Amino acid sequence: DGGITQSPKYLFRKEGQNVTLSCEQNLNHDAMYWYRQDPGQGLRLIYYSQIVNDFQKGDIAEGYSVSREKKESFPLTVTSAQKNPTAFYLCASSIQLQETQYFGPGTRLLVL
């Protein structure tokens, strides 16, 4: 089946620790995105990538990093510099920028 997968479903982070969230798609989409959602709020863009080996900061990139070495993969690292990382993280992809976006099931990150 074609789609977007995210892992893990739940992730616990200790103080000062970097953690990496996985996002994989087999839709052959060029564009991929990472969003953060806080309780009762809409989504905010962290990073997006138009094509392999290219990515751009979104509205809330501080404390996060990404890579795009393969078309199908767009991992997000939450660094120790992100002081309030507890949130629901959603990955999405689209054929090209500004086309219809398709979302993965999300990863819930909690700080211990």
Added chain:
Amino acid sequence: GIQVEQSPPDLILQEGANSTLRCNFSDSVNNLQWFHQNPWGQLINLFYIPSGTKQNGRLSATTVATERYSLLYISSSQTTDSGVYFCAVPHGGSQGNLIFGKGTKLSVKP
């Protein structure tokens, strides 16, 4: 930057009822997307609708770009329609950046 406002913030319906959700945006846009987030967090794209009207089963959407609003109609609502409905428009200065509204939380009671 562009502002996106959705109304109402919360809506409770009896199964079978119809409803209209509204999305206002503060600047001209070249596309608009409606999403449904189910109670488990999964977002599904409902419509990509920069202007005009589209229909998909019991759902339809209309965007009036010149007046900067979009409407999502849900007819004969079912309990599975429950969740949060978001609209999103592109950030004018960034091609990849969608700005989301805060959503309308819909609860459909049996």
